[in-house]
Amino acid sequence: MSFSACGCETAWVAPSIGDTCSGSEYVVFMSLVDFVIRYVCHIADPCGRVVPKLEPDTEYDFIVIGAGSGGSTAAGRLAEISGWKTLLLEAGIDEPPASQIPAVPAFYNSIIDWNYTTTESSACLSNDGICTWPRGKVLGGTSVFNGMMYMRGTPADYDKWVAAGNTEWSYDKLLPVFKLSENNTQIGSLVSEEYHSTGGPFTIQRFNDAPELAYDILTAANQTGFPVTNDLNGQDYVGFAIAQTNNRNGARLSLSKAFVRPHKNDPNFHVMLNSTVTKIIIGEVNGTKRATAVEFVYNNHTYTVNVSKEVILAAGAINTPQILLLSGIGDKDVLDEVGIEQVHNLTAVGKGIKNHVSFSTVVKINPINYVDLNIDTLNQYLQSENGPLSSTGMSQLTARIASNYTTADDPDIQLFFSGYDNTCAYSGEPESPVDPTEPNDTRSIGVSSVNLHPKSSGNITLASSNPFDKPKIVANYFSHPDDIKVIISGIRYTQQLIQAPILIEKYNVTFQKYSYGDCATQYEFDTDEFWECAIKYDTYPENHQAASCKIGLESDVNSCVNQKLQLHGIPNIRITDASAIVELTSGNIQAVIVAIAERAVLYIKEQYLGEEAF
Numbered sequence: 001m002s003f004s005a006c007g008c009e010t011a012w013v014a015p016s017i018g019d020t021c022s023g024s025e026y027v028v029f030m031s032l033v034d035f036v037i038r039y040v041c042h043i044a045d046p047c048g049r050v051v052p053k054l055e056p057d058t059e060y061d062f063i064v065i066g067a068g069s070g071g072s073t074a075a076g077r078l079a080e081i082s083g084w085k086t087l088l089l090e091a092g093i094d095e096p097p098a099s100q101i102p103a104v105p106a107f108y109n110s111i112i113d114w115n116y117t118t119t120e121s122s123a124c125l126s127n128d129g130i131c132t133w134p135r136g137k138v139l140g141g142t143s144v145f146n147g148m149m150y151m152r153g154t155p156a157d158y159d160k161w162v163a164a165g166n167t168e169w170s171y172d173k174l175l176p177v178f179k180l181s182e183n184n185t186q187i188g189s190l191v192s193e194e195y196h197s198t199g200g201p202f203t204i205q206r207f208n209d210a211p212e213l214a215y216d217i218l219t220a221a222n223q224t225g226f227p228v229t230n231d232l233n234g235q236d237y238v239g240f241a242i243a244q245t246n247n248r249n250g251a252r253l254s255l256s257k258a259f260v261r262p263h264k265n266d267p268n269f270h271v272m273l274n275s276t277v278t279k280i281i282i283g284e285v286n287g288t289k290r291a292t293a294v295e296f297v298y299n300n301h302t303y304t305v306n307v308s309k310e311v312i313l314a315a316g317a318i319n320t321p322q323i324l325l326l327s328g329i330g331d332k333d334v335l336d337e338v339g340i341e342q343v344h345n346l347t348a349v350g351k352g353i354k355n356h357v358s359f360s361t362v363v364k365i366n367p368i369n370y371v372d373l374n375i376d377t378l379n380q381y382l383q384s385e386n387g388p389l390s391s392t393g394m395s396q397l398t399a400r401i402a403s404n405y406t407t408a409d410d411p412d413i414q415l416f417f418s419g420y421d422n423t424c425a426y427s428g429e430p431e432s433p434v435d436p437t438e439p440n441d442t443r444s445i446g447v448s449s450v451n452l453h454p455k456s457s458g459n460i461t462l463a464s465s466n467p468f469d470k471p472k473i474v475a476n477y478f479s480h481p482d483d484i485k486v487i488i489s490g491i492r493y494t495q496q497l498i499q500a501p502i503l504i505e506k507y508n509v510t511f512q513k514y515s516y517g518d519c520a521t522q523y524e525f526d527t528d529e530f531w532e533c534a535i536k537y538d539t540y541p542e543n544h545q546a547a548s549c550k551i552g553l554e555s556d557v558n559s560c561v562n563q564k565l566q567l568h569g570i571p572n573i574r575i576t577d578a579s580a581i582v583e584l585t586s587g588n589i590q591a592v593i594v595a596i597a598e599r600a601v602l603y604i605k606e607q608y609l610g611e612e613a614f
């Protein structure tokens with residue numbers, strides 16, 4: 001079969017869903033899903049994809065390291081200036097076609113995941129203290145398998161950034177930057193133009209489908225005294241909501257699809273895949289340190305490519321500090337431990353990394369637990385971009401609320417829901433139970449309580465000087481005692497929510513009791529002590545790792561980059577990923593990363609073209 005119906009003849013190399021659904025499940029039905037979706041032009045987009053270069057040129061104006069959420073955004077914006085020659089380097093391969101279907105099981109633990117884990121800790125005890133941190137190793141980065149929820153944070157979040165000295169990063173100054181990327185299709189119906197805009201590359205809207213239960217939980221929230229809102233990024237940013245997400249034509253809209261693919265034919269924009277950056281080379285020009293070249297490995301060959309203007313470092317909150325340390329930029333003690341000579345002293349590199357952490361309680365509801373991915377829903381999706389495959393099920397529902405430990409305008413809890421999301425289907429038959437050995441099992445819905453403002457922080461260092469060794473990740477979860485209290489408040493809110501008449505009468509909802517290792521033998525069920533034990537046992541790290549090389553004043557030893565995102569002391573390296581986040585915002589963070597990358601390129605245009613950055 002060729003792709004001529006889509007307007008091109010060439011296919012591309014991208015992993016199949018066999019990398020995530022293994023064994024008999026893949027062979028029987030999921031292979032059909034994977035095969036079919038490869039030839040659906042507007043979903044798999046075979047002809048719109050970039051054709052990677054196989055050999056770099058000797059010099060570029062800009063080299064962007066990492067094609068994830070932040071890197072793709074920055075690279076796409078730089079490519080808009082046709083006089084600039086830009087190289088985008090990505091360690092992974094192209095996006096799998098099947099990951100375009102919002103409901104398809106994520107590609108964690110596959111060849112497009114860096115598969116990071118933390119060092120042993122006093123959290124994640126059900127897994128011997130080791131927490132799992134999935135990170136995308138693919139064109140599009142983590143945006144290729146994330147939940148797509150579009151959340152910007154609250155004004156109070158950015159007040160904290162300003163309080164740390166970053167006066168350019170107030171909510172008011174960021175709002176136009178958020179709007180710059182956006183193409184919101186629901187202005188006037190669900191959201192207002194005061195907060196949203198059209199015309200940007202990043203399509204934001206609700207999914208085409210949501211389970212009835214999601215709407216019933218909004219009613220339940222109302223019945224139990226919680227606010228409900230249409231727009232968590234608008235005036236009423238506290239409450240329960242069906243979130244807007246980055247999706248287009250019923251398919252995932254990764255950041256590479258949004259920002260990089262439109263430039264696939266630009267002669268001055270080069271993309272190289274399977275290209276792992278090992279080092280940034282630093283020189284000195286007129287007494288100022290400068291990045292002069294980038295070293296990377298492609299196809300077992302080491303390339304050193306010169307850069308005349310800037311290196312944009314966007315390898316994510318873990319790999320960005322890793323690359324800086326490999327380049328000799330960091331704390332001398334940290335570098336000495338692995339025998340790397342210090343080139344530039346910047347003690348904050350890798351220090352202070354934060355992540356949202358949650359704990360999931362489970363409720364049972366009465367409908368049977370069928371696999372939603374089947375031949376009927378596949379047909380529905382292919383014909384109308386609708387139905388259960390066009391969304392993430394209950395995961396598109398969320399709540400942002402305040403515990404008693406904060407003020408009403410600075411909410412510190414997010415609730416996430418799971419259920420009606422898809423597992424790998426073993427047969428494709430409609431009404432196949434998820435577990436064939438338990439055909440009458442009913443549905444479980446997870447409700448995760450997230451502490452949005454963790455006080456604990458960890459660090460990233462090197463395990464060795466070998467760039468292909470995984471960095472050492474210390475998460476330090478719950479090292480501050482306040483962090484668990486907020487999660488327990490979220491559990492109490494969940495218990496309040498499920499008292500709603502609609503959930504009892506329509507779904508016969510019941511709260512599930514588990515023992516969580518030996519917590520049930522040590523503590524009385526449902527006491528705060530019990531939950532503290534359970535949270536440490538079944539810790540769920542969210543995937544919002546950030547602040548490992550953050551924005552701050554040059555005088556702030558805990559910061560790496562200035563307000564224009566330039567590395568302290570080496571201004572032609574800018575960071576445009578989650579590392580630069582000053583303090584975790586209240587919600588998922590991808591929208592914030594996109595705004596950081598947009599902002600970096602505005603500053604670049606200001607510096608080199610004299611355009612005013614707003």
Ligand SMILES: Cc1cc2nc3c(=O)[nH]c(=O)nc-3n(C[C@H](O)[C@H](O)[C@H](O)COP(=O)(O)OP(=O)(O)OC[C@H]3O[C@@H](n4cnc5c(N)ncnc54)[C@H](O)[C@@H]3O)c2cc1C
Nearest residue numbers: 066068069070091141142146147148149277543578588590
């Ligand atoms: C399961 C999951 C669900 C999530 N859900 C949501 C959600 O619903 N909403 C939301 O807002 N956020 C969500 N997130 C978080 C969000 O996806 C991430 O915060 C965001 O994508 C990180 O962007 P980044 O640019 O910092 O890094 P990444 O997107 O991870 O990009 C880094 C890129 O750099 C590349 N790279 C790394 N090292 C090198 C090297 N040495 N050489 C070359 N390339 C390299 C990587 O391969 C990767 O492509 C989720 C994350 C996960 C894992």
